[in-house]
Amino acid sequence: MNAEILAVSDATCDVEIGQSSKPVLIDFWAPWCGPCMALLPTIEGLASVYGDDLKVVKVNVDENPILTDKFGVQGIPNLTLVKDGNAVALRERSRTRLVEEIDGILG
């Protein structure tokens, strides 16, 4: 059930996020961040739940300062949902609650 999460960089964000025809869930993380690593299985679980309806990507904040700054990320882990050009920071952290929150935004 594990899904591969696409790594997006400052160089590829326009294509992978800006031009995406689907809503995009961005996981801002860093390898030294324990809570980010703990959240990874949940992100993979989310990718499996939504399949082709949602694009799930991850951004290493240490390596991609432009993208991190563009979305105003102040702390990690940070989950941001981008739909129709609008970015919403998600507040929940369990798969059950995240699906409720994401479904509420996607409509």
Add this chain to the structure above:
Amino acid sequence: MTFQAFSGSQTVKNRMIAPVRAQWTARALAPDTDLNWNRDGQPDSINGALAQTQDRTVFEQRTGIPADLAQLCEHLVAAGVRKSDAPDTAAGFALEGADAVLAFGIGWLDAIRPGADLGMIVPQFARHCLNRLLEPNFALAGHISPDLRGAGLQILAFWDRELAGHTMTRGDWRDVQRQAMAATAKDTDPWSYRIATFIEALAWPVRSVSREFVGLFEPFLFNWLIYCETAFMTDEERTDREHLLLAWKAMATAPRDEGVNIDFDPLESLPQSARVISVDHVMRTMDRMIAIREAARPRKDEVILDLMNGLLTLIRAA
């Protein structure tokens, strides 16, 4: 995904386990849920040493064992041992724990049949745990509301149908997820929060829970183990423990800016919780809490050993 433990070879199994057994017997490995191997300033973990890697995928390639299962087994060991600094030893730390708990560090590896596919052990163990917590004689049964129990029983029924080859629809799961979240929202019992969040998070097809399971199980087990301590507390200490649990819940559930920062004091309306979480209170009661933890150790070992035996049974049957 299918697994083949130790590439189906007893020779490979012996070759991989022998050096880990020697290190574990010498107490030179520190049990940890994470795969620790050659990390700066950190001792190697049992599973890190087994596959000589920090990487889950490499671990699975080298051992033929699901990393989820390895992490779960090592988490149970970590939960049952006490690690303290011992600068005058070669390892730099000392481990203390019941013999049977320590024996599981290698015992679960010894129990694996070379060639066994252990891919379903964590889902089966998840079912074992959920069933256990819904039993009337579960230690915390009195703290589980009827609504929460109902959601748990529904999840268990769905899992059993799934394991029997049926597929539940997304709509079926959405209903039980909402049922579980509603039960959590209504619940005010200080001891039930971590049980409720555990049940709520398990409301998915059992095979898909495997990867997340250890992270979900850790706080649930912690809650269960600290409940064992209440048998050795005075009434006042038990009440303070409940205020502490309410403090943790308030901080865990406080609305956060971008999911990170809390911009108000979540304990403002909980003065008793603020009192028991204060440094002054913690320092004043520290000796007493250490004594309670020690007194409760046999009860906690009993819980951990029961879970370890459940896992061993599943592993031997695979």
